[in-house]
Amino acid sequence: MSIEKETASAARPVLRLAMYGWATGAMFFFYAWILRVAPSVMIDELMRDFAVGAAAVGNLSAFYFYGYAGMQIPVGLLMDRFGPRRLMTLAALGCAAGCVLFALAPTLWALSLGRFLIGATAAFSLVGAMTVAGQWFPPSRFALLSGLAMMLGMAGGVFGQAPLRLLVDQLDWRQASLAMAGGGVLLALAVVVTVRDRFRPSGSLRQVMAGLGQVGRNRQTWLIAIAGLGTTGPLLGFAGLWGVPFLALTQGIDRTAAAGVTSMVFIGWGVGAPVVGWLSDRFRRRKPPFVAGLMLTALAMAGLAWAPGLPLWAVSALCFLCGFGGSGQIVGFAAVRELNPPAAGGAALGIVNGVVTGAGALYQPLLGWLLDLAWTGEMAGGVRVYTVAAYSTAFSVLVAGAVVGIACTLLMRETRCRQSD
Numbered sequence: 001m002s003i004e005k006e007t008a009s010a011a012r013p014v015l016r017l018a019m020y021g022w023a024t025g026a027m028f029f030f031y032a033w034i035l036r037v038a039p040s041v042m043i044d045e046l047m048r049d050f051a052v053g054a055a056a057v058g059n060l061s062a063f064y065f066y067g068y069a070g071m072q073i074p075v076g077l078l079m080d081r082f083g084p085r086r087l088m089t090l091a092a093l094g095c096a097a098g099c100v101l102f103a104l105a106p107t108l109w110a111l112s113l114g115r116f117l118i119g120a121t122a123a124f125s126l127v128g129a130m131t132v133a134g135q136w137f138p139p140s141r142f143a144l145l146s147g148l149a150m151m152l153g154m155a156g157g158v159f160g161q162a163p164l165r166l167l168v169d170q171l172d173w174r175q176a177s178l179a180m181a182g183g184g185v186l187l188a189l190a191v192v193v194t195v196r197d198r199f200r201p202s203g204s205l206r207q208v209m210a211g212l213g214q215v216g217r218n219r220q221t222w223l224i225a226i227a228g229l230g231t232t233g234p235l236l237g238f239a240g241l242w243g244v245p246f247l248a249l250t251q252g253i254d255r256t257a258a259a260g261v262t263s264m265v266f267i268g269w270g271v272g273a274p275v276v277g278w279l280s281d282r283f284r285r286r287k288p289p290f291v292a293g294l295m296l297t298a299l300a301m302a303g304l305a306w307a308p309g310l311p312l313w314a315v316s317a318l319c320f321l322c323g324f325g326g327s328g329q330i331v332g333f334a335a336v337r338e339l340n341p342p343a344a345g346g347a348a349l350g351i352v353n354g355v356v357t358g359a360g361a362l363y364q365p366l367l368g369w370l371l372d373l374a375w376t377g378e379m380a381g382g383v384r385v386y387t388v389a390a391y392s393t394a395f396s397v398l399v400a401g402a403v404v405g406i407a408c409t410l411l412m413r414e415t416r417c418r419q420s421d
Contacts, residue, residue, distance in 0.1 A: 018136035020194040025084065025129030026149040027190070028092060031183050032122035033156030033266075034164065035095060036064055036360070038180070039115075040241045041165035041259055042173040047383045050108050053375070054384060058368025061241050063112040065360030067119030072357065075123050076350020077212060079131045080343065083197030088128040089188050094121030096184025103177035123357075126153065127349050128195075130333065134345055135198040139419065140281055143334040147277025150330050154270030154323070157239070161259035161266070169256070211344030220339045221351055223408045224332045228356035230294055230405020231326035233398045234301045237363030239265035239319070242371070243304075246391045250308040251315065264316050268323025273330045284417040286335040291409045293328020296321055298402035305395035308388050329356060338415040363398065370394040 039046065039061040046057055078087055095118055102114030126149060133145040167176045215221050238246075239262045247258040276289050300322035304315065333349060340348040374390035 017194070017196060018132070018198075021084075021196060022129060022132045022136065022145060022149070024187070024190045024194045025088065025125070025132050026152040028088060028122075028125040028187055029129055029149055029153040030156035030159075031092075031095065031187055032125040033153045034160040034183075035099070035118050035122060035180060036068075036236075037157050037160040037240045038164060038177070040239075040244050040262075041161060041168060041255065043241075043245060044255070044381075044383050045168070045173045046111075048381070050111075051382075052108065054368040054371045054386065055365065056108065056368075058241065058365040060108065060112055060115060062361045062364045063115035064119035064122070065236070065357055065362075065364070067116040067121075068123045069119075069354045069358040069361055071120045071123035072127070072350040072354025073212065073347065074350070075127050076346035076348070076353075077209075079127055079346035079350075080211065084124075084128045084131045084135075085191065085195045085197050088124050088195060089191045091121040091124035091128070092184045092188035092191060094118075094184075096181040096188075097121075099177050099181035099184065103174045103181070123353075126150075127346065127353060130349055131346060132195065134337070139338075140417065142337065143277035143281045143331055143417075144274060145277075146333050147273035147275070147327070147330045150273035150277075150327065151270040154266040154273065157235075157266035158263040158270070161244075161263040162256050165256045165259050211341060212347045215340045215344050215348045215351060218340055220413055221336055221348060222355075223412050224336045224339075225352045225355035227290060227294065227405040227408035227412065228329045228332050228352055229359050229362075230402040230408070231297055231329040232356045232359035233363050233401040234297060234304075234322050235265060235269065235326055236357075236360035237367050237398050238262070238301070238304065238395060239323070240360060241364050242367050242391070242394070243319075245386070246308075246395075247315065249386075249391070250388055251312055253312070261312065261316050261319060264319035265323035265326075268320035268325075269327045270323075271320075272324035272327030276327050277330050277334075280331045280334065281417060285414065286331045286338070286417065287409065287412055287414045290328045290331050290335075290412065291406065293325040294402055294405045294409055296325030296328075298325075298399055298406065300325060301395070301402060302399045305392050305399060308392060332356075334417070335412065335415050338417065338419050339413065340420075342419060359401075363401075366397065367394045370397070 098114050098118035105111040129149040243262040244258045300318045303318045336348045336352050337345050371386045378385040
């Protein structure tokens with residue numbers, strides 16, 4: 001056997017283990033998305049059981065994002081310092097504990113604490129998958145692998161809509177939350193079996209913090225982060241929470257069917273992320289797909305917000321296009337790594353992911369507050385009823401966010417898929 005064949009034969013098991021580890025990280029992101037959108041199919045039950053309105057439910061759901069977004073910079077620093085294996089194991093168990101707390105919570109504050117714990121530990125999911133990809137695969141595959149991980153996340157968003165609603169109907173929201181806790185335990189076991197740290201950086205805390213300072217002082221980091229915020233506003237504010245009651249009202253369909261329609265946003269994002277990632281790697285461009293994606297998101301969200309009388313097939317198509325355009329965000333993660341020092345890659349990813357996920361913390365309670373502001377006092381079955389005009393006005397801020405994102409991407413520097421000095 002030649003030396004080349006022996007080398008290739010020896011490399012295959014390593015590559016296989018690397019793929020298993022990346023796949024486990026991607027499945028963690030799938031699980032995190034189920035947990036992220038779960039309240040969107042429990043809105044009526046939560047309003048009824050805790051006697052609250054839209055603003056309170058929006059704030060409750062946003063506690064996930066307070067934990068998730070708030071942990072992103074620490075997650076990036078920890079990944080740079082300790083590697084993904086141990087961190088992802090503990091994080092998956094933390095998600096399970098948060099689900100148990102949410103399921104057993106007697107008060108709204110206890111519910112919020114459960115959501116916060118879920119978000120803070122789910123924060124290790126996408127960055128963990130990207131860290132595994134960055135450690136084990138060449139840079140020319142990073143956008144594609146990140147896009148595939150994002151695709152699995154969006155599949156989790158779909159699963160957390162109509163399928164989870166069916167589970168809530170069969171059991172109740174508390175029992176369904178306990179069932180989701182089991183997924184976290186299984187994921188922790190999978191991480192132990194499949195994820196390996198190829199290397200664990202040995203730099204001091206001072207060096208890690210210095211890398212964070214470099215990333216934070218880089219104007220390009222914040223342009224990419226704010227642009228990403230424009231893509232996730234519709235994903236988290238519309239599809240992740242308020243789209244279900246809006247479509248139930250405007251289309252005259254039940255909550256399960258409405259959840260199925262909003263799932264088209266996740267499907268569009270899931271289809272688009274690996275395609276956009278592959279095209280970006282193939283043609284060695286980061287900026288054009290990001291700009292085009294935000295333009296498509298803005299136009300599709302404008303149609304959803306301002307043309308509520310469209311037929312159901314057109315609404316479904318707009319939801320898909322909104323998600324497909326938003327998936328252009330994936331090249332932002334690749335670009336921010338390339339525009340910052342390699343040793344601070346985790347910190348760069350953490351900052352951007354923290355801001356883009358902060359869309360949930362920003363938009364979910366903001367939309368709820370705007371809906372409550374326009375509430376006419378109508379109730380049905382103990383639940384507040386909001387008008388079509390109220391929803392359209394609230395969703396206008398999502399369109400505005402995408403327009404701001406377009407401006408940021410136009411100012412972003414093109415990397416041509418090369419690591420900058």
